[in-house]
Amino acid sequence: MAKNTDPNTWVDAYSDLLFRYAIIRVNDEQLAEDLVQETFLAGLKNLNSFQGKSTELTWLTAILKRKIIDHYRKKTTRKEYSLDEPDERFDSNGGMKDHWVKDSAPSAWNIEADKQLESKEFMQFLQACIAHLPEKWASCFVLRVMEEMKSDEVCKELDLTSSNLWVILHRARLQLRDCIEKGWS
Amino acid sequence: METKNKLMITCKEATYLVSKKQQDKLSFLEKMQLQFHLMICSYCRRFANQIDFITKGIVRLRSRIEKQSTSISLTSAQKDKMKEALRNQQK
Structure with missing residues (x-):
């Protein structure tokens, strides 16, 4: 179990920030919302990869960035x-x-x-x-x-x-x- | 054998170099080619100025979008949906 992070606090703490990050980059509200949701679920699944070396926000943002790139990769x-x-x-x-x-x-x-x-x-x-x-x-x-x-x-x-x-x-x-x-x- | 003057490039090539220059360093030869072409071609000079203008516009647009986004947030219904999905996943 990863230390120092409680997934149940993520939505209140980070969803708006992640949503803004996504919407600037994909320019589509629904897609941005979906990507944030997927980011949280992926974070939960990969809790072990959260080392506590970075902040939760940095870690989640990195996951989200990956998802945005994957979205664009499909379209290229x-x-x-x-x-x-x-x-x-x-x-x-x-x-x-x-x-x-x-x-x-x-x-x-x-x-x-x-x-x-x-x-x-x-x-x-x-x-x-x-x-x-x-x-x-x-x-x-x-x-x-x-x-x-x-x-x-x-x-x-x-x-x-x-x-x-x-x-x-x-x-x-x-x-x-x-x-x-x-x-x- | 074709002995093409290496300094002489076409408008098509010149516009490509203008574009490339927006983000990448041009090689010495490319710089010379572009400079030389812009000296003699008013269309491409115009093109170069317009592309510079568009690049400036994009920089400004980006900071504008970033500023605007600070007022964007998810509704509480959207957040509740996310919380629920997270809870379901943990069961």
């Missing part, structure tokens, strides 16, 4: 992406091969950058653009960019090569930029 594409694949934004042949197609080329944004970053509406719009990324790219984007996990850690967790990760993140950025250009600028 196994397809190898390469920069060589055609992208309609760029010319596919001729002397200007791989240069911007005129209609897709970035236009000048009619926005004042600093002011936008202060704007609540813009933040909500940006959040919506991120939420609309295809699921198969979103997991990489969330873990690397939002969660600030190290690239090699993301690759390891999601079974991706680093070049594949870069191409996926790049596609996500291209799409985010398109989203803002179409909907905001």
Whole structure:
């Protein structure tokens, strides 16, 4: 029996904190609730692994983080992406091969950058653009960019090569930029 | 044999390097390639500025979400459900 921890106190002490941790990362209330519940049950099952070296909260948070990564791992594409694949934004042949197609080329944004970053509406719009990324790219984007996990850690967790990760993140950025250009600028 | 100037890259490659630069260090050659390309391509210069802007926006969004989340909590019904599940598991 592990020392110094009583599972019956966990919910009152930690459920809100864990719920916040989860909801920031999965952006889905029901899923966040389920993950917290699973975390408590997994903690109970693995009481022996709680050594009392870390605090209960740190220990439970580590379990929750694992669950979040597993959630994203299931959603990640196994397809190898390469920069060589055609992208309609760029010319596919001729002397200007791989240069911007005129209609897709970035236009000048009619926005004042600093002011936008202060704007609540813009933040909500940006959040919506991120939420609309295809699921198969979103997991990489969330873990690397939002969660600030190290690239090699993301690759390891999601079974991706680093070049594949870069191409996926790049596609996500291209799409985010398109989203803002179409909907905001 | 193709003797391609190593410094000359396409817009497609340049945008990839702009993207990669947001988080990873570029190699010396990549840095030179990107700098050189941005000097001569106004579209990609625009692209680079816009991506920098988006990255800044994301940093701000993240701290905003974190701040907001401090007011989020589970309802007591949700907590009771969790307590019950824990109790059942211990039986």
